[in-house]
Amino acid sequence: MQEDKYADAAKHDKNKGGFGMKLVKKDDFLNFVNTLIKNDSRTVVGVKSKRNKFIYDTLNSADELRLEYDVTMLSPNKYFLPPTETLLRYDFTGKFSVQAVNEVTPLIIIGIHPYDLIAIEQMDKVFKDSNPDYNYIRKREASILIGTNIQNVSSYAFSGSMGAATTDRGFDLMLTNIGDKYAIEIGSIKGKNLIEKYAKVSEADNDTTREVQRIKTEIGSKFEKQLNFSSEELPKLLEENYDNELWEKNAQKCLSCGSCNFVCPTCYCFDVQDITELNLKTGERIRTWDGCLLEDFAKVATGENFRKDRAARYRHRFMRKGKYLYDKFGFIACIGCGRCASSCLPDIADPCKVFNSLKEVIE
Amino acid sequence: MNNDSIYLPRAATIKNINRFTELENLFEITLDDGNPLGHKPGQFVEVSIMGIGEAPISVSSSPTQSQTFELCVRRVGNVTNAMHRLKKGDKVGIRGPFGIGFDTEFLKDKDILFICGGLGIVPLRSLINYVFEHRADYRKVTILYGCKAPHELLFTNEVTAWGQRKDTELHLTVDAVPEGEHWNYNVGVITTLIPKVDFDINTTYAVVCGPPIMYKFVIKSLKERDLPDDHIILSLERRMKCGVGKCGHCQINGIYVCQDGPVFNYTEIKDLQEAL
Ligand SMILES: Cc1cc2nc3c(=O)[nH]c(=O)nc-3n(C[C@H](O)[C@H](O)[C@H](O)COP(=O)(O)OP(=O)(O)OC[C@H]3O[C@@H](n4cnc5c(N)ncnc54)[C@H](O)[C@@H]3O)c2cc1C
Ligand code: SF4
Ligand code: SF4
Ligand code: FES
Numbered sequence: 251m252q253e254d255k256y257a258d259a260a261k262h263d264k265n266k267g268g269f270g271m272k273l274v275k276k277d278d279f280l281n282f283v284n285t286l287i288k289n290d291s292r293t294v295v296g297v298k299s300k301r302n303k304f305i306y307d308t309l310n311s312a313d314e315l316r317l318e319y320d321v322t323m324l325s326p327n328k329y330f331l332p333p334t335e336t337l338l339r340y341d342f343t344g345k346f347s348v349q350a351v352n353e354v355t356p357l358i359i360i361g362i363h364p365y366d367l368i369a370i371e372q373m374d375k376v377f378k379d380s381n382p383d384y385n386y387i388r389k390r391e392a393s394i395l396i397g398t399n400i401q402n403v404s405s406y407a408f409s410g411s412m413g414a415a416t417t418d419r420g421f422d423l424m425l426t427n428i429g430d431k432y433a434i435e436i437g438s439i440k441g442k443n444l445i446e447k448y449a450k451v452s453e454a455d456n457d458t459t460r461e462v463q464r465i466k467t468e469i470g471s472k473f474e475k476q477l478n479f480s481s482e483e484l485p486k487l488l489e490e491n492y493d494n495e496l497w498e499k500n501a502q503k504c505l506s507c508g509s510c511n512f513v514c515p516t517c518y519c520f521d522v523q524d525i526t527e528l529n530l531k532t533g534e535r536i537r538t539w540d541g542c543l544l545e546d547f548a549k550v551a552t553g554e555n556f557r558k559d560r561a562a563r564y565r566h567r568f569m570r571k572g573k574y575l576y577d578k579f580g581f582i583a584c585i586g587c588g589r590c591a592s593s594c595l596p597d598i599a600d601p602c603k604v605f606n607s608l609k610e611v612i613e
Numbered sequence: 614m615n616n617d618s619i620y621l622p623r624a625a626t627i628k629n630i631n632r633f634t635e636l637e638n639l640f641e642i643t644l645d646d647g648n649p650l651g652h653k654p655g656q657f658v659e660v661s662i663m664g665i666g667e668a669p670i671s672v673s674s675s676p677t678q679s680q681t682f683e684l685c686v687r688r689v690g691n692v693t694n695a696m697h698r699l700k701k702g703d704k705v706g707i708r709g710p711f712g713i714g715f716d717t718e719f720l721k722d723k724d725i726l727f728i729c730g731g732l733g734i735v736p737l738r739s740l741i742n743y744v745f746e747h748r749a750d751y752r753k754v755t756i757l758y759g760c761k762a763p764h765e766l767l768f769t770n771e772v773t774a775w776g777q778r779k780d781t782e783l784h785l786t787v788d789a790v791p792e793g794e795h796w797n798y799n800v801g802v803i804t805t806l807i808p809k810v811d812f813d814i815n816t817t818y819a820v821v822c823g824p825p826i827m828y829k830f831v832i833k834s835l836k837e838r839d840l841p842d843d844h845i846i847l848s849l850e851r852r853m854k855c856g857v858g859k860c861g862h863c864q865i866n867g868i869y870v871c872q873d874g875p876v877f878n879y880t881e882i883k884d885l886q887e888a889l
Contacts, residue, residue: 350618519861574867
């Protein structure tokens with residue numbers, strides 16, 4: 251039974267937009283979103299603005315949507331692996347009473363940029379790997395992902411160099427802004443049904459398909475920041491530079507604050523804690539985000555800390571992104587969103603800068 | 614519908630508690646669903662005390678004993694202290710067994726040199742007893758066991774019995790003998806025992822477990838005797854929060870100790886700077 255559900259989720263991922271393309275007028279798109287908010291049983295979330303920044307939050311009205319955003323503070327992965335999540339509920343009134351908890355709020359998420367869709371695909375792989383984690387999988391399966399191609403590029407981003415500026419999969423629907431209309435690529439049956447049920451659309455003609463293709467091709471070149479070499483070289487480059495003095499040099503400024511971990515859509519490490527209610531009768535086992543840059547991350551009970559030096563922790567994050575997870579899962583776990591770079595006070599977290607420096611040193 | 618959670622422990626009952634020392638207790642445990650744990654020597658479980666948390670603990674009994682299993686726990690923090698407050702008949706949660714244990718098939722027809730430092734005896738005892746239960750399958754057995762002081766010795770009755778076996782060579786050592794304690798064996802760190810034992814480097818496999826600091830010195834001593842790298846097998850400890858390859862805490866470079874270990878062949882980890 252578990253296997254079937256697993257297969258279902260996998261199928262969704264393999265859909266490569268083989269469901270055609272539609273056109274929707276911008277007004278009609280807003281109506282579509284408002285209808286979803288009003289009539290669909292799922293909660294509708296999307297990109298909104300908040301004090302000069304962009305965030306994913308529940309939509310009260312389609313007017314709140316800001317699809318021209320550059321980057322959001324956190325990625326939509328926060329809905330599938332929340333900062334705090336209950337795993338178990340226990341009860342001391344019985345002898346041993348523990349229940350698994352999986353709080354799933356079915357979501358329609360609107361406005362996901364391609365790099366974040368790729369990050370979600372990567373996390374799907376991580377959480378379905380050998381020991382499937384249904385706390386993640388069920389939340390993920392209950393969601394509909396509506397992507398949007400990038401209109402404005404963040405000055406910190408380098409997704410173009412990471413092959414993550416555009417994507418042809420991992421979404422249920424994908425929007426491209428073409429003047430007074432959106433082109434909608436349909437990526438799955440779920441997406442197709444949603445359109446059929448709620449949206450007023452017309453067929454996209456060949457010109458539209460070509461226009462979308464042109465826009466997509468153009469996006470890659472809009473990134474000011476670029477890796478000076480092919481991202482495919484990263485695993486080898488990192489392997490060769492394990493002992494590079496750059497780690498030590500940069501890490502001298504590191505505050506061990508973990509911000510670079512917490513904002514990253516491909517960081518998924520967690521801590522587990524038991525929180526007992528004040529009545530001392532019941533409680534919950536929760537998981538919370540954790541970060542490998544934090545000082546105690548690898549410390550064991552006897553006091554031994556296996557990554558005690560800042561430089562070792564600093565290096566570990568880059569190694570993980572560009573080599574360790576690649577070796578294990580076959581993807582480079584950095585999609586170039588630049589969130590880490592923009593959240594690091596001493597300005598040492600930027601993978602693009604670090605990777606380019608490593609490459610320079612070699613040459 | 615949520616019973617497929619990889620984080621949900623199974624209920625288990627403490628059948629017996631054996632107080633070893635001030636710090637260590639041996640717990641005999643049985644799963645309430647009546648199933649055997651089904652572990653391999655060297656594997657570990659995650660023990661839950663609800664309201665306190667979870668800790669990874671090696672299974673110390675041999676799988677041949679299948680109705681119950683044993684955990685030897687040193688109290689150092691929240692979960693382990695809470696375990697020490699438990700009584701016979703109390704419940705704990707168990708997840709696992711997890712990880713890759715010792716390859717009992719591979720070790721057949723080989724000479725085995727066990728090197729146990731302190732609490733390192735706990736996982737190795739599972740394999741030692743397994744080997745004794747299938748004694749004809751294995752060749753020469755040598756056990757080196759060292760502690761800081763005589764009163765820290767664990768499984769004293771069993772260890773004494775190992776020493777009395779004609780088919781086994783046992784060497785004990787302590788770092789020092791505090792005043793008022795008695796000791797008839799070697800004094801010195803565990804590496805001082807290695808030159809005292811005779812082994813054939815072609816047929817001998819060293820199986821090592823102890824505190825993090827011990828490995829470097831033991832490996833150095835074994836290399837001085839020219840034991841090949843792939844004849845050294847180690848069990849490692851790391852911080853663990855999930856046991857199932859998700860939380861990231863147990864990583865040594867790209868390796869996950871909870872999944873790829875805790876038992877490793879030295880050749881798998883010798884080039885990883887974070888390993889030893
Ligand atoms: C594979 C494996 C097998 C093991 N087998 C055994 C075994 O057979 N027997 C055994 O006794 N032990 C074993 N251990 C070790 C055991 O898991 C730890 O001793 C146990 O997890 C401690 O948990 P605790 O909740 O009691 O301690 P904790 O409360 O977690 O911590 C103990 C100490 O560490 C400090 N500490 C805890 N967390 C932090 C932090 N984040 N930062 C700084 N300090 C911290 C605390 O202050 C305290 O002093 C094994 C470990 C592994 C990985
Ligand atoms: S955000 Fe910067 S300062 Fe903070 S842990 Fe990461 S690298 Fe160090
Ligand atoms: S490492 Fe930085 S740039 Fe790369 S995905 Fe994570 S937050 Fe984005
Ligand atoms: S203990 Fe969580 S990944 Fe190994």
